[in-house]
Amino acid sequence: MCRPGDAGSLSGVITIDGLVKRRGAKEILSGVGFEARPGRVTGFLGPNGAGKSSTLRILLGLDRAQAGTALIDGVPFAALPDPVRTVGAVLDGSGAHRSRTGRAHLRWVARAGGLPLSRVDEVLELVGLADAGAKRVGGYSLGMGRRLALATALLGDPSVLVLDEPINGLDPEGIRFVRTFLRERARAGRTVLLSSHLMGELAETVDDVVVIDHGRIVAQGSLAEVTGAHRNLEEAFFALVSR
Amino acid sequence: MRAELSKLASLWSVWLASAVAVLAPSGIALLNRGVPGPDRGYQELAFGVMGVIILGVVAVSSEYFTEGAESGGGRQITTSLTAVPSRLRFLAAKAAAVALVAALLAVVAATATMSFAAGSSWEPARLAGVVCYWTYTALLAFGVTVLTRHGVVPLVVLLVNTSLVSVTYLLSRFFAVAGYFPDLAGARMFVEPNDTKVEMAPIVGFLVMSGWVAALLAIAAVVFTRRDA
Numbered sequence: 042m043c044r045p046g047d048a049g050s051l052s053g054v055i056t057i058d059g060l061v062k063r064r065g066a067k068e069i070l071s072g073v074g075f076e077a078r079p080g081r082v083t084g085f086l087g088p089n090g091a092g093k094s095s096t097l098r099i100l101l102g103l104d105r106a107q108a109g110t111a112l113i114d115g116v117p118f119a120a121l122p123d124p125v126r127t128v129g130a131v132l133d134g135s136g137a138h139r140s141r142t143g144r145a146h147l148r149w150v151a152r153a154g155g156l157p158l159s160r161v162d163e164v165l166e167l168v169g170l171a172d173a174g175a176k177r178v179g180g181y182s183l184g185m186g187r188r189l190a191l192a193t194a195l196l197g198d199p200s201v202l203v204l205d206e207p208i209n210g211l212d213p214e215g216i217r218f219v220r221t222f223l224r225e226r227a228r229a230g231r232t233v234l235l236s237s238h239l240m241g242e243l244a245e246t247v248d249d250v251v252v253i254d255h256g257r258i259v260a261q262g263s264l265a266e267v268t269g270a271h272r273n274l275e276e277a278f279f280a281l282v283s284r
Numbered sequence: 285m286r287a288e289l290s291k292l293a294s295l296w297s298v299w300l301a302s303a304v305a306v307l308a309p310s311g312i313a314l315l316n317r318g319v320p321g322p323d324r325g326y327q328e329l330a331f332g333v334m335g336v337i338i339l340g341v342v343a344v345s346s347e348y349f350t351e352g353a354e355s356g357g358g359r360q361i362t363t364s365l366t367a368v369p370s371r372l373r374f375l376a377a378k379a380a381a382v383a384l385v386a387a388l389l390a391v392v393a394a395t396a397t398m399s400f401a402a403g404s405s406w407e408p409a410r411l412a413g414v415v416c417y418w419t420y421t422a423l424l425a426f427g428v429t430v431l432t433r434h435g436v437v438p439l440v441v442l443l444v445n446t447s448l449v450s451v452t453y454l455l456s457r458f459f460a461v462a463g464y465f466p467d468l469a470g471a472r473m474f475v476e477p478n479d480t481k482v483e484m485a486p487i488v489g490f491l492v493m494s495g496w497v498a499a500l501l502a503i504a505a506v507v508f509t510r511r512d513a
Contacts, residue, residue, distance in 0.1 A: 102369050103362060103513040119369040130366045134351040134358020138295065145294035146363075153287035153367040186351070186358075193363060 052114050053079045053127070053200035053232040055100065060109035062095050068256060069095050072109070075251045075261050077234040079200070082227045084247035085236040088282060092256040093236035094132075097205050101130050113201060125154030129194030131204040135186030136193060139179030143170060143189050146178060150193050164192040169218070184215040191219070202226060204235040208242055220246045240275040250274065254282040287367075288343075288381035297342040298385075305335020305389040305418075310396035317402045325401030326474050329414045332393055333421045336386040337442045340425030343382045345435025361513050371509045379426060379501065386422035390415040413473025413486060420470055420497045427500035430508050456481065466496035 472489030
């Protein structure tokens with residue numbers, strides 16, 4: 042996975058500052074700002090509707106913010122010279138059209154990103170979909186779809202992984218796979234930013250924690266700092282968001 | 285562009301569109317063998333644009349097709365725009381892929397149709413008009429679907445207009461200005477209607493339809509680059 046010689050050149054700092062997003066009269070984000078660093082898994086936690094997905098979509102250039110910046114190595118996602126080799130994103134579902142096979146999906150993404158097509162079988166292998174590559178995405182289970190999304194994100198072997206609710210709806214085996222996988226990525230010096238509303242599932246996976254509620258960041262720091270005097274992350278979380 | 289072509293090639297609905305594009309006009313020409321006429325072949329080809337309408341629509345609507353909630357509710361457009369963050373580049377590549385496939389289909393369909401049609405005449409200028417008309421029609425369907433982000437409405441409206449009841453044609457019976465609708469004006473590139481209120485040379489028809497295509501694609505590009513994906 043980690044090619045020799047590139048560990049030293051890896052960067053991938055995510056810097057988000059002062060994001061404001063309104064939809065109609067409703068303010069979804071009110072000055073969201075935090076940082077995610079290489080070599081760490083950063084958990085972006087908050088209840089449903091707190092603004093996690095909006096923040097990540099703005100970071101990925103999918104949605105526009107009214108104010109603030111979301112930068113990767115100092116530049117917005119859309120201005121990255123080589124986006125697919127810098128950032129991999131896992132958003133809702135598989136991100137693939139149901140009438141294509143998993144392999145056909147990965148092939149067009151590889152072409153769009155200027156990546157060698159040999160990567161397609163490598164990532165299928167990596168996420169455990171080697172046997173399902175010729176199957177249509179419409180016939181995938183939820184867990185398989187999520188694995189395909191992860192495979193897509195990994196095509197460019199990026200220094201940053203951004204994942205929105207990656208363990209949502211997965212079976213225990215799938216959750217364990219994702220956890221182990223993300224820990225390994227961080228150990229290899231990559232940046233991992235994942236959002237979740239499932240606190241208990243994440244305590245063993247994350248190094249740093251950012252807590253969002255009603256469009257505002259209510260806590261951030263290392264897992265130990267945010268947990269503080271509380272018994273565990275879950276307790277700390279409910280204490281923070283019920284204020 | 286190559287990625288967009290490979291996206292099209294791996295959608296079954298694009299193959300369906302291609303089959304319609306080639307089989308509909310050539311099949312009708314085959315049925316009409318016994319009735320020769322000056323526009324034989326060209327009439328069938330005007331009708332055959334249905335195939336490229338489907339092509340233009342599904343090229344865009346497939347990006348916005350939402351997976352069922354049980355599979356996570358994702359859409360391909362997020363994958364596309366994280367692979368190619370420049371929206372103009374993405375849209376241009378997609379439009380180019382659609383135009384290329386539509387033009388190819390037009391060439392194949394025209395060749396098949398003209399060889400089946402009774403008493404048809406191979407006129408290079410008119411046949412070039414057919415290819416142009418098909419390509420432009422695919423791009424119009426593409427542009428409309430970028431605006432609606434959903435395939436059903438543009439598909440139904442555009443297909444009904446070319447097949448069952450031509451609303452634009454009916455309007456043109458009452459209002460001369462309706463003759464400048466893109467479908468009617470563009471068809472002047474290769475067929476001359478005998479009951480028209482507006483006289484239009486093929487080159488004017490070409491310019492009018494070009495104007496429609498340019499304007500619609502410009503609007504689609506502005507909207508697409510500004511809105512949330």
